[in-house]
Amino acid sequence: MDEYVLIMRHENATGQVSPEQMQAWMQQTMDWLGGIAAQGKLLETGNGLSFDDARVVGHGGVVTNGPFGEIKETIGGYVIVKADSVEEAVEFAKGSPVLQGPGNTLEVRKVAKHDFK
């Protein structure tokens, strides 16, 4: 069994949502993750990544505000699951409420364990 990180990407994210939207979103996210956890396959509920106070540090130590300027997509959060195959991890990803937003995507990446010795 391998570990996969599901990375949520939002298109044109502003981070501005109403409290009602936020609550509905939280419930949907919890139910999605609960379904994975009920299969014993949720490793980490992960974290959302705030859209505030974002900085990009570039080559030569150049700091820019947020990743919002030039790229359209913003990473909104991640979770870590266990899966027998990438296909199974993809099935988990398909249930994410993030995908209700047109243009949003989930990136599924297998964790390559570092082998520091």
Next chain:
Amino acid sequence: MNTEKLIPHLFRTESRKISSVLNKHFGINHMEIAEDIVSDTFLSALETWPYKGIPENPKAWLYAVAKNKIKNYILKTSNFENNIAHQIFQISEISTEIDLSERNITDSQLQMLFAICHPSISQESQIALALKILCGFGIDEIASAFLTNKETINKRLFRAKEKLKSEKIKIEFPSENKVEERIDTVLLTLYLLFNEGYYSENQDTVIRKDLCFESIRLLELLIENYAHKIPKIHALYALMCFHSSRFDARKDQNNQTVLYQNQDENLWDKALIEKGIFHLHLASKGETASKYHIEASIAYWMTIKQDSKEKWEQVLKLYNLLLFQQYSPIAALNRTFALSKVYGNEIAIAEAEKLKLESNPFYFSLLAELYLTIDLLKAKQNLEKALSLSNSNHEKEILHKKIAALSFQK
């Protein structure tokens, strides 16, 4: 109360107090001394009381006799084996005075609870030891509670006592920095002890109820001393109160199980529910939510019989949280049931099928429940699968009834 009833009653309530104090006094290496003195003391009562009448203060009589027996025991040992006595106790002098004050009884019981629930002792042995030493259960009763025979329990207790000795476990309060960790083990043992009583296969309601109330009693010892610092103790207490409130409603006059949805709410113990709510409030003072917090909150919602959108949304959320902390098949199944109440059976069936718990009878019972409003044939097939997997007579009986009810409907 006559002698015939009084002595067994006192045995249950007093023997555990005396033996905890004696165990504390002599140390874990000499648990058999405490056991012998306690049985000797009660033997004296059995021999004397029927002829001379019940003493005015039976408890004080027992304590006085126990104290004398200890004094005699220590003097005898030191007279005949002078140095050996000191060697075996590994202390220069053992006091012949036993402190049977209320404070020392409570402290000794608490310290004994920590000693028994030591992380190095297996869970199964912890429970058996707790029943024997802290609850004053006889071997027969423990065997009956576990639906096994006396030999098995005797062996289990013997091994557990050997382990206590070989690990040199001291009967003392855990040090400040270890308290939380040690309390976690104690709480888990009490939680399992309670479940043993609440979900047991045993048809003897008295024993099952005893197990539940004993775990509550032991938990009360912890509450008094530690709950202000460790709120999850309150949470576990609340959980036990909520569950216990339905004890009498769960069986009908013929000792047949009454399922939750068919229970008469009027039989639910309102005082226990109130007590549970009180402790759940106290539990919420901490920063973190333990699994006991989550389970107690679910149990709270189940004390409200009326279905509502809010109830099931909350229960679903709580089961999600519980699963985030730790996966368990039973939590996964219950979550799916809650999901069906919020989103409907079709969605829940699709989610249930992903659980792949094909060796678990409750998995098929759940599927049957979800198919009831959709496809009666499938409901029945799932009940039959559950029946073929079930090891519990009690559960089989319920499944047979459900299958019969379905066949009647068709």
